[in-house]
Amino acid sequence: MTAHTLDDRVALITGAGSGIGRAMAVTFAKAGARVVVCDIDADGAARTAADIGDAALPATADIGDEASVTALVETAISAYGRIDVLCNNAGIMDTMALPAEIPLALWERVLRVNLTGTFLVTHAVLPHMLRQGRGAIVNTASEAAVRGGAAGAAYTASKHGVAGLTRSVAWAHAKDGIRCNAILPGPTMTGIATAASFDPTGAARLAPVLALGERIAQPEQMADAALFLASDAASFINGALVPVDGGWSAA
Template sequence: MSTTIDHRVSLITGAGSGIGRAMAIAFAAAGAQVVAADLDQTSAEKTAAEIGDAAIAVAVDIADQTSVANLVQRTIDTFGRIDVLCNNAGIIDTMALPADMSIEEWDRVLRVNLTGTFLVTKAVLPHMLAQRSGSIVNTASEAGIRGGASGVAYTASKHGVVGITKNVAWSYANDGIRCNAILPGPTLTGLAGAAANFDPTGSARLRPIISLTERIAQPEQMADVAVFLGSDAAANINGAIIPVDGGWSAG
């Protein structure tokens, strides 16, 4: 089985920076046509321009159903199908402890990370069902299998992404659709800039777990796994929750 994805259409959210940008470039290098979707239109356009004629840029707010519907329609109008969906867009919380987490922050993080993943998946599934094929790759997190890798909102949202992944995989296993998730450990992305806003009490409590690894991964290392999962080489991998963390979760 080949890891090339020639002529397949890959829709990638959060493609304007970090892991999403690396995914878009990696999928294009593997032969895919790419939809670089991001809340920031300018960032999405920069990624698409770097790829060239095989990519388009679309602005999307994954937490808004109308915006998601427009994204999927633009993809279908341009390329006619969707073969791979990478649900990568997300935001981090302030690492506040549960008693200190505001309802506003909880709602915002869950709306983007969890509901956003569901909305894009729901909008894409009818097209994959019609063609009886498709691969969905969700970007979860180490916080999706741990209790001490982030704040309560981010942790809950990424546990939810793991649950969505398993349910979609089980629901559509007989329809030619696969759904898997990668769990990045510490990775050099734009989310690192949020550190200045971390809650000091929460981050101090979480530091013992976070400091267990000194390895900071590159976004390209996450993208390579996503390309594999989107390819025929992973044809029998469905419902897998795959840490891409240099062994952090093995400890």
């Protein structure tokens, strides 16, 4: 059986200053990886990297900005010479507003970070993976990637887009030694949003679906699933959308 290890590999993880991304960074480092800990919050990235130690490099980037992403990838390559694993984890929540109530600015911000940001980082990392002849990409999608009632329209559309991008990259680069999969977290203790930030009408409308996912996961449970997909144990898994939701998607 192939172990879930990342010995001597370099992993770039976005949104690694807190929540699922932080758990991924810690878990991957324990599995033997050197980790580029990226977050828009410089202090959060520094805290995660400090907790990991010498195997971590903190980095700050706005993944929705192409120049910032280019600088991020250049930093990783300059430090380690390669990127073997990319975890596109950074994301933001919407307010769960119904479609007619979403301000255009919120729609554009959520799509810019969650979908365009995932594309920009992938776009910047792929040439390095292609030169290496191998790589593993793990995207953090959501149960909202396969449901209509798990979040507001902006977040739902963005995560459906991440699912489509995951499959497109997997299909396009399967013969290049590059795999691309996504985890679909259910409710997880991440702090990405608070009840106070939700639109009450939209939250009430979505409540019956959200109630199906009443079990709350810990970020480490998401990180363990991502580690499996990033490791050679998942060497023949490509283009998969993997629910990590305690059975929510089975309801």
